Amino acid sequence: MAAPRPKVGLFVTCLVDLMRPAVGFAAVKLLEDAGCEVAVPAAQTCCGQPAYNSGDSGDAAEIARQVIDAFEDFDYVVVPSGSCAGTIKVHYPEMFAGDPEMLEPADRLAARTYELTTFLLEVLKGGNIRQQYLGVAAYHDSCSGLRELGIKTQPRALLSGITGLELREMRTTETCCGFGGLFCVKYPEISEKMVDAKASDIIATDVDTLLGGDLGCLLNIAGRLHRRDSKIKVRHVAEVLAGMTDEVPPIGEAE
């Protein structure tokens, strides 16, 4: 008798949903190939991070409630984003620290929630990935994923199994790219300086591809690289791991 397939709820994230669904489909493929039963609850929109980080804790809590309800019945909740996963795992329990009725379901959701690469490596034991990607890539460590969830070695371990892919480390790989959600439009001058420094480092690392686990960072970095006429291809790590790079052009490039 076969072991039951883990029931995974995909938390799409607002940026993946709106800007680049391909990342969501790559995540689904990776999870299904590894033997999971994947569902995408309809009643999800956003994790509430923009409201939470702006001090709008009321709206953040309302959105959190919605997420907690929508994902009640899954064994695991998987998120193709370190910052959204961090919001659910670390900040939802914080939000409801003074509300015992909500804290319990928030803690339960937090315990079942994983960022995608962490889930693939640690829970699915590598996820049975056998893909290839010909190129030299750097991996950008998004801040929330790195510092709230300890995401560092997991994507690199998975990428090391991709045939034809050479990984090179940026000198400032752990330095913030300047996206910061609303920060990039509230303080554009500072954000520009930060993303420009990041772009310079990527260019200096002599790669043809930039990968990462957070679409916000990737949109920001791609935007600056393109403005500097760089030909470096920017993709979410899920696209490479799922072998779907032929299906959608790199971020910010036309069909």
Add this chain to the structure above:
Amino acid sequence: MESTARAFKANVHEAIADANLQAVMKRFSEGFSAKRLLAVERLPEFEALRDAARDIKNHVLENLDLYLEQFESKVVESGGQVHWCTDAEQARQTILGICRDAGARTVTKSKSMISEEIAINECLEKEGIRPVETDLGEYIIQLRHEPPSHIIAPAVHLSKHQVADAFREHHTGYPSTRVLDDPEVMLAEARAVLRSEFLAADVGITGANMLVAETGSIVLVTNEGNADLTQTLPRVQIVVASLEKVVPTLEDATTILRVLARSATGQEQAVYTTFTTGPKRSDDADGPEQFHLVLLDNGRTDMLGSEFREVLRCIRCGACVNHCPVYAAIGGHAYGWVYSGPIGAVLTPNLIGIEEAGHLPNASTLCGRCENVCPMRIPLPRMLRQLRERQYAQNQAPKAIRFGLSGWAFLARRPSLYRVATAIGVATLGMVGRRKGRLRRLPMAGGWTTARDLPAPQGRTFQHMWAARGGRRQ
């Protein structure tokens, strides 16, 4: 110190356009953080020490009155005097009184951020008393009439040439045609000038890295030894320190010292670490006749009773400043007041008000590097968020942001409506951006598109595509 924190955006604009500053900051961001990392890696018990240091300070904050009273009695026992001051004005008047009584004409100072808080230099100057900063960085910015731009390296924003210009302008005893290019030569010149000031001083004002309750001692940490000459040579020593600087025992002080220099500059110890207890005793070779400890509140007890209590653990090492990417982009003056970087973004609104310093907690991506390197494990990102919560609750967030957020939250809580609204937006943007895959310009998105292209969305939302292929929903 007068604040320009309200003009943060203008300050930032100026800082980013300042080519000198940008060149200096580029070198800066690599230096300190690399040194700290080396020092930390060489000390296996560093993480345990961080925990111990945090616990010491937490214990102190829970028993602050006890330790301050013990400290006072020990200072008095050793022949010193303690002056409890509630606010900056009271501290200024107290210090002025001591200087007047001493007939002071020249006052040497070692680096003290709290003396910047209370703007003591200006106060002394108005009374015809000449304060001379003896920390080399502070000395240089005093010549240039500038505030410090970093907690431990106040002149870090300056290039060698700017320093040379300041020396040329103010060291009139030297030939104006001399070459001032070699840092060793410039250092020797500053040392010679400051030597005579040290010897001429009637009063020496120092801060204190720590106050030790067990013995009534102060701890002073410098790389230059200027605090030692400031406190030992004049007849009168004044120490200005805020309440939370106290630690219970000498042992506790050394625990904190083990993380202080490593976190600040990557040194295992600073060059000079001095424990001083009271004025000169009868069998001391030298030392001041009078020892005055000005113990200052200036908003600390308010913070003690607030959600920002943990920031009182700060030992002013500057590690957070050294690792902050925002600080690296804009330098310290942009923050507009005494404290810059992440610690400044939390302290300044707490000390001078959230209306005045409202931008500071918002000008952060919450990247978390500060908390990562803070030897006292202060949860700075959490506090920045808490300050934003206060602003939102008090209606101080910019209207456009509030409006946008309310709109977003309204939709986000109504998934069906959200899907309809976003599908339209995304399809439009996708269409407009289809040809190149990105947009160079977008109305109302100037913040993004000034320096970045905006990648076009794919054109259909994931939710719509998932529904279209009959994807599983539960």
